[in-house]
Amino acid sequence: MQTRFDNIFKQGGLLSKNYPDYESRPSQLSMANLIGQAIKEKKYAIIEGATGVGKSFSYLIPSILSGKSIVVSTSNKNLQDQLYKKDLPYLHDILEKDFSYAVLKGRANYFSFMMFEMNQKLIQKVLSNKEIEIIRNWAKKELAEKGMGEINDLPIDISYEAKILMTGSSYVKPEKDSPYCSIDFGEKAREKAKNSQVLLVNHTLLALNAAILLKSEGKAKIFPTPDILIVDEAHAFEHYAQLAFSDKLNKYSLKHFLRHALVKQLCTRKKTADIESNFVQTLHVNYTPPIINGYYKDTPYDNFKLKKYSDQLESCVKELKSAKEKMDELGQIQISVLIKEGKNLVERLKKISEKNKLGRR
Ligand SMILES: Nc1ncnc2c1ncn2[C@@H]1O[C@H](COP(=O)(O)OP(=O)(O)OP(=O)(O)O)[C@@H](O)[C@H]1O
Numbered sequence: 458m459q460t461r462f463d464n465i466f467k468q469g470g471l472l473s474k475n476y477p478d479y480e481s482r483p484s485q486l487s488m489a490n491l492i493g494q495a496i497k498e499k500k501y502a503i504i505e506g507a508t509g510v511g512k513s514f515s516y517l518i519p520s521i522l523s524g525k526s527i528v529v530s531t532s533n534k535n536l537q538d539q540l541y542k543k544d545l546p547y548l549h550d551i552l553e554k555d556f557s558y559a560v561l562k563g564r565a566n567y568f569s570f571m572m573f574e575m576n577q578k579l580i581q582k583v584l585s586n587k588e589i590e591i592i593r594n595w596a597k598k599e600l601a602e603k604g605m606g607e608i609n610d611l612p613i614d615i616s617y618e619a620k621i622l623m624t625g626s627s628y629v630k631p632e633k634d635s636p637y638c639s640i641d642f643g644e645k646a647r648e649k650a651k652n653s654q655v656l657l658v659n660h661t662l663l664a665l666n667a668a669i670l671l672k673s674e675g676k677a678k679i680f681p682t683p684d685i686l687i688v689d690e691a692h693a694f695e696h697y698a699q700l701a702f703s704d705k706l707n708k709y710s711l712k713h714f715l716r717h718a719l720v721k722q723l724c725t726r727k728k729t730a731d732i733e734s735n736f737v738q739t740l741h742v743n744y745t746p747p748i749i750n751g752y753y754k755d756t757p758y759d760n761f762k763l764k765k766y767s768d769q770l771e772s773c774v775k776e777l778k779s780a781k782e783k784m785d786e787l788g789q790i791q792i793s794v795l796i797k798e799g800k801n802l803v804e805r806l807k808k809i810s811e812k813n814k815l816g817r818r
């Protein structure tokens with residue numbers, strides 16, 4: 458039976474026209490047909506295909522041609538970029554049907570003018586004036602040219618410590634009426650995400666969005682609910698879902714706090730170094746637990762150590778609080794954000810510890 462996708466995938470068809478090494482691959486076509494049918498019948502399709510078959514075209518083409526809104530989730534940011542920078546522009550060029558597309562990542566991936574200004578003095582301690590100037594010019598140019606302002610696109614290499622001083626986070630975002638809101642790259646990405654037919658996210662964001670939707674009973678979300686959801690690299694999704702739906706702490710959220718210039722400056726050095734160097738190894742955070750009979754087996758935490766680290770973090774927060782009183786207005790704002798972040802980490806650690814006690818045999 459000939460389907461509407463034959464003409465696209467066949468040798469000499471639409472896809473092959475600008476594709477030097479194009480070959481007709483029956484499995485690629487049958488996957489596209491299956492997806493086209495699932496969309497038409499509003500059914501789920503679970504598909505496993507060999508590596509390198511060209512699954513991206515197989516799911517993108519029928520979804521785009523359906524005219525419906527689509528969210529594609531991939532397991533990591535590199536795959537997001539491959540789709541955004543290569544596959545989608547190519548399809549946009551060749552398909553007769555026009556469509557819009559966008560990519561969305563977590564706030565920490567985007568340069569933030571608000572953070573950059575707020576943390577200017579701290580930034581001057583870790584970067585040279587020349588470097589700061591390059592970054593400022595790059596950010597202005599990104600804004601003027603409607604670039605995405607992704608921190609990884611900076612024209613120079615800077616340390617993680619410097620990056621966290623000029624990127625967004627879930628703990629601080631510009632108020633709707635602040636002048637920073639309209640020039641915030643994280644906000645812009647979310648806005649664009651709302652208005653595009655195809656939206657590329659990653660599993661972390663998809664799982665977090667699901668967790669937020671559930672918690673808020675459908676009221677809050679990171680991106681709009683699409684007509685079609687495609688989970689690429691779906692074998693990896695369980696891991697991200699587990700992180701989003703549990704109180705597990707991962708090393709990135711700890712690192713984000715502990716490596717902040719003000720935490721380093723104001724909190725007892727030994728304490729923060731101790732948490733950072735020992736936490737991951739001893740508590741196995743951000744560690745995919747072994748799978749037993751198809752289920753994740755939770756890694757047992759050592760409650761004694763959990764208590765030690767949550768106490769240490771808590772006393773870091775106390776140190777920040779007492780330093781706050783002596784700060785000027787700007788310093789107080791900076792510290793408030795950090796206190797919020799630190800408190801959240803302590804809370805999560807305590808929750809893990811409680812559950813851990815209950816789970817003890
Ligand atoms: N019919 C085709 N002929 C030649 N090259 C193709 C064809 N279809 C896709 N490609 C190219 O093959 C490469 C792999 O495609 P894609 O990333 O979609 O594979 P995949 O099936 O998702 O593989 P993986 O399992 O590794 O994710 C891409 O560079 C793509 O442009």
Ligand SMILES: [Mg+2]
Nearest residue numbers: 512513689690
């Ligand atoms: Mg793939």
